[in-house]
Amino acid sequence: MQAFDSIPKLPQALIDTLKQLRYEIMTPIQESSIPILLDGKDIIAQAKTGSGKTAAFGIPLIHAINTKKRNPQALILCPTRELADQVAKELRRLARYKENLKILTLCGGTPMRPQIASLERGAHILIGTPGRIQDHLSRETIYLKDIHSLVLDEADRMLDMGFYDEIKKIISNLPRKRQGMLFSATYPENIQKLSREILNNPEMIKVDTEHDDLVIHEVGIEIEEQKREEMILQIFKSYKPETVIIFCNTKVETVSLTDSLRDKHFAALDLQGDLDQRERNETLLKFANGSVCIMVATDVASRGLDVKDVSMVINYDLPHDPEIYIHRIGRTARAGAEGIALSFYSFRQKEKLLEMAPSIDLLSTEHLRIDKNFVLQSKNATLCIDGGKKNKLRPGDILGALSKEIGISGDHIGKIDIFDFQAYVAIDKKSIRKAYEGIKKGKIKGRNFRVWWLD
Ligand code: ADP
Ligand code: MG
Numbered sequence: 001m002q003a004f005d006s007i008p009k010l011p012q013a014l015i016d017t018l019k020q021l022r023y024e025i026m027t028p029i030q031e032s033s034i035p036i037l038l039d040g041k042d043i044i045a046q047a048k049t050g051s052g053k054t055a056a057f058g059i060p061l062i063h064a065i066n067t068k069k070r071n072p073q074a075l076i077l078c079p080t081r082e083l084a085d086q087v088a089k090e091l092r093r094l095a096r097y098k099e100n101l102k103i104l105t106l107c108g109g110t111p112m113r114p115q116i117a118s119l120e121r122g123a124h125i126l127i128g129t130p131g132r133i134q135d136h137l138s139r140e141t142i143y144l145k146d147i148h149s150l151v152l153d154e155a156d157r158m159l160d161m162g163f164y165d166e167i168k169k170i171i172s173n174l175p176r177k178r179q180g181m182l183f184s185a186t187y188p189e190n191i192q193k194l195s196r197e198i199l200n201n202p203e204m205i206k207v208d209t210e211h212d213d214l215v216i217h218e219v220g221i222e223i224e225e226q227k228r229e230e231m232i233l234q235i236f237k238s239y240k241p242e243t244v245i246i247f248c249n250t251k252v253e254t255v256s257l258t259d260s261l262r263d264k265h266f267a268a269l270d271l272q273g274d275l276d277q278r279e280r281n282e283t284l285l286k287f288a289n290g291s292v293c294i295m296v297a298t299d300v301a302s303r304g305l306d307v308k309d310v311s312m313v314i315n316y317d318l319p320h321d322p323e324i325y326i327h328r329i330g331r332t333a334r335a336g337a338e339g340i341a342l343s344f345y346s347f348r349q350k351e352k353l354l355e356m357a358p359s360i361d362l363l364s365t366e367h368l369r370i371d372k373n374f375v376l377q378s379k380n381a382t383l384c385i386d387g388g389k390k391n392k393l394r395p396g397d398i399l400g401a402l403s404k405e406i407g408i409s410g411d412h413i414g415k416i417d418i419f420d421f422q423a424y425v426a427i428d429k430k431s432i433r434k435a436y437e438g439i440k441k442g443k444i445k446g447r448n449f450r451v452w453w454l455d
Pocket of ligand 1: 027052
């Protein structure tokens with residue numbers, strides 16, 4: 001476990017930024033990748049979700065950008081728009097020390113024209129999904145001849161989604177002389193093939209420390225199917241989690257479990273493939289800002305997402321595949337915090353479960369210690385304000401209005417997420433009504449905004 005300043009090639013301004021972000025020591029993947037990448041070598045890195053891969057490639061990549069030039073110099077391919085947004089967010093934080101560095105995301109589901117305009121204005125780092133980047137290439141609205149760093153993030157997932165050809169096509173448009181980084185949770189044959197084709201003599205880095213495994217406590221409970229829902233309530237009162245992700249194997253079950261938890265007044269939302277982009281984003285945002293404490297999800301909808309500090313994962317259905325089991329339980333115990341991964345299983349599934357999870361503790365339900373007084377509740381609610389970056393609204397403006405004009409105490413104001421035309425603000429439930437009324441009646445930066453109270 002080493003501090004970032006043990007790497008002599010990193011500038012002091014970056015070290016200071018990392019201190020502000022409270023990145024004190026490197027994660028294992030960062031410790032092994034950053035020095036190799038600073039030497040200009042290619043890497044293949046395998047590490048589980050939540051191990052800090054973004055900063056592992058992001059720090060050397062940002063370091064290598066020359067902001068005096070305006071053509072794109074780095075290209076990061078991600079499987080989904082959410083992941084691209086997450087990478088962009090993390091890189092923007094890491095790049096605070098580098099003035100004028102422009103990071104642009106290029107994903108589907110948003111109009112082409114503003115993206116083209118942004119590309120024309122110049123950007124140093126491009127982050128996007130293979131489909132959309134390919135679109136830009138075929139319209140010749142993107143210039144890739146000065147790209148010297150290439151990242152494939154969650155490469156296995158991109159291949160799962162059928163992006164092999166797009167990826168190859170995009171890369172055939174890049175200069176030969178470049179640094180390549182491939183990140184993947186698994187290393188199946190098709191990834192090996194892709195690495196041989198696009199990387200130059202890569203170093204292999206694999207990090208999966210036992211220490212990481214120790215902080216996830218795996219528990220199994222044998223139960224009949226129709227009793228699971230009720231058991232969940234007991235489990236909440238016994239483990240007293242703050243946030244929970246419940247995995248189901250089908251969309252239908254995901255939706256119906258969410259509905260019945262909501263009927264019982266839990267702040268639960270579903271995350272499954274039938275939601276549109278906006279609904280998905282809103283769900284994730286509310287979970288991340290503490291307005292929703294239970295997310296019921298399918299695997300497809302939730303893979304790779306960076307949701308932080310999840311205290312508990314429940315396998316309502318056992319996954320069919322051990323890899324998915326690992327992915328699911330990896331949602332808890334991120335960046336060092338302890339988590340519980342609890343799986344329901346039927347008598348018939350016992351062997352399958354023990355094969356998937358050899359170190360699991362099988363619990364009998366009589367041993368649950370129930371605290372009758374505990375109620376799993378979300379701390380916050382969310383206000384959605386009808387103004388964003390394009391209306392020149394900044395987090396400081398909203399914070400100012402809420403605290404100075406409306407009189408909400410600072411510790412009741414949570415995460416502020418600002419988009420082009422909207423802002424979402426997490427407010428402690430104790431102050432939500434006051435904040436809502438205040439914004440509805442008052443002004444922010446001298447202007448009226450519409451506001452919605454999302455529960
Ligand atoms: P991965 O891509 O491996 O799933 P991320 O890069 O998304 O993981 O990082 C997971 C979380 O850990 C992020 O919230 C990130 O801000 C945080 N993180 C990354 N590196 C460090 C560090 N050195 N110290 C503390 N937190 C870190
Ligand atoms: Mg990642």
